[in-house]
Amino acid sequence: MSNRIDPDRPLLAVLIDADNISAKHAKDIYDEITKIGEPALRRVYGDWSKEEIKGWKDPIHELGLVARQETANTTGKNATDIGLVIDAMDILHSGKLNTFVIVSSDSDYTALVNRLREDGREVIVIGNAKANDALKNVCNRFVQIENLSTKSEGTTATKAKSKQDLNQAYQLICNAISRCETEEEWVSLSAIGKNLRAMRPDFDPRTYGFAKLSGLVKAMPRLQFANKDNHPRVKIKN
CATH class of the missing domain: 3.40.50.1010 (5'-nuclease)
Known part of the structure; x- marks a missing residue:
């Protein structure tokens, strides 16, 4: 240390x-x-x-x-x-x-x-x-x-989550996107993360089986993820 x-x-x-x-x-x-x-x-x-x-x-x-x-x-x-x-x-x-x-x-x-x-x-x-x-x-x-567990049974990020869990996460992310002050379709991932924390201080992608928010977003077919000029962005598919 x-x-x-x-x-x-x-x-x-x-x-x-x-x-x-x-x-x-x-x-x-x-x-x-x-x-x-x-x-x-x-x-x-x-x-x-x-x-x-x-x-x-x-x-x-x-x-x-x-x-x-x-x-x-x-x-x-x-x-x-x-x-x-x-x-x-x-x-x-x-x-x-x-x-x-x-x-x-x-x-x-x-x-x-x-x-x-x-x-x-x-x-x-x-x-x-x-x-x-x-x-x-x-x-x-x-x-x-x-x-946070790193014990032998595996971390939360490796555990399978139910469809209901991911549905809940999808609704939260959509709400976070709607709170972003922009008229563009694409919204920055960092802005979504900030809104999620403001809405739900206990929000954590690890709860849903993913180490990072980007991984959780990519797992949702109704959301589109792109890395534009090293700036991760997300939009809701039409």
């Missing part, structure tokens, strides 16, 4: 709820985060006296995470949530980092995400597909952990 910081990559504040996310996903999650930007701050929160989160011990050292001890003083209260939220607000007010990555499926963070976005910060949440829609919809982008 290089210690040099690329000035063109966003600096990220990465906050991980170890009580909510299994350590077996740590490497996949970290690899995804490094695709998004530079994890300048990387903290993982939990009560490390709990046996069920001891699996985080190795990832903490391997990935250079900073472990924060959050001890619950009262039964039934989640000290991890509170500690993570307090740190997030401190980071927000420091003004040093503009992009937050919260790794959790806990809908209790919905208010935090909303507050960060009110201050103009970009918030990416990485969590399980079963996460509450309120959490998924309030962030700029929601990444499903199930789409």
Whole structure:
């Protein structure tokens, strides 16, 4: 891992709820985060006296995470949530980092995400597909952990998807195309991608079995894909 910081990559504040996310996903999650930007701050929160989160011990050292001890003083209260939220607000007010990555499926963070976005910060949440829609919809982008798996059973991008799944994706892409402000038939793929994220923060071509949006588009017979002057474009066939 290089210690040099690329000035063109966003600096990220990465906050991980170890009580909510299994350590077996740590490497996949970290690899995804490094695709998004530079994890300048990387903290993982939990009560490390709990046996069920001891699996985080190795990832903490391997990935250079900073472990924060959050001890619950009262039964039934989640000290991890509170500690993570307090740190997030401190980071927000420091003004040093503009992009937050919260790794959790806990809908209790919905208010935090909303507050960060009110201050103009970009918030990416990485969590399980079963996460509450309120959490998924309030962030700029929601990444499903199930789409990150590199285990032996194969990645999501290699799994066959049903006709119904692809139909749903087709409708979403058509809606994204209709939102593009152009009178031309051809629409840039990047503009479609931005509209898809705005409509559905949890949209990810990997959910439908494709590593990239271009692959998903090419698999749809009612859409036409072309690479014009190194600018991928799409149109709905007549």
